[in-house]
């Protein structure tokens with residue numbers, strides 16, 4: 001099987017053809033995917049027609065899988081699948097309700113001791129309009145910094161907590177006590193260098209989330225939050241962003257080590273959006 005990889009015209013993203021996710025990939029296919037994932041950040045595999053078991057098997061060939069802490073959102077019979085959407089009794093959307101709300105730019109599981117190194121999202125049902133996923137290139141955002149900013153940021157340690165995510169979701173949810181779930185053995189916060197070097201290439205990338213990052217070590221809380229707000233604006237400028245407009249049966253794999261992502265709003269009263277996510281656990285040290 002030979003792969004065809006066609007880059008998008010954006011700062012990141014490439015369309016990959018010649019992969020059947022219904023089969024467990026050979027080692028040479030895995031290596032091609034890993035190389036392209038680091039290079040392009042986001043890989044789009046159109047027209048995949050896969051079952052939850054096939055998605056799980058394909059993902060598990062790339063890395064050990066992580067389950068969502070939100071037990072209600074695990075798929076019955078295939079708990080490695082995180083059901084993201086508004087079709088079930090308890091919607092999980094991560095999308096803002098209204099067009100002018102803040103987007104929840106983040107990298108998956110940054111608040112956990114073992115973050116997600118990559119995630120695979122598979123489109124089961126898509127809205128007629130909206131519900132896109134935006135991806136921002138953190139290599140580009142870092143490269144664009146001034147030399148003195150690179151020197152300063154390289155010495156900073158950022159603090160990440162599910163509390164930041166919980167506050168955002170609470171703002172977005174009708175249910176006042178909405179909780180994304182936290183496993184009992186998880187610490188309330190974790191800290192990572194703000195500038196992360198990709199384990200495959202050593203290339204530096206900004207590593208944070210707009211809501212889940214709650215401060216900078218050694219800084220006053222307000223100063224840290226203001227810094228994160230400014231950094232989020234810089235890092236998600238349109239020239240660093242690829243917008244994925246979903247089509248039925250798209251599967252999209254992204255590199256959480258060097259990409260932020262955010263869902264855009266859609267009319268949840270008229271549209272259904274249903275995605276199946278598998279989450280690949282980080283197996284390299286973040287530091």
Ligand SMILES: [Fe+2]
Nearest residue numbers: 106107108261
């Ligand atoms: Fe996410």
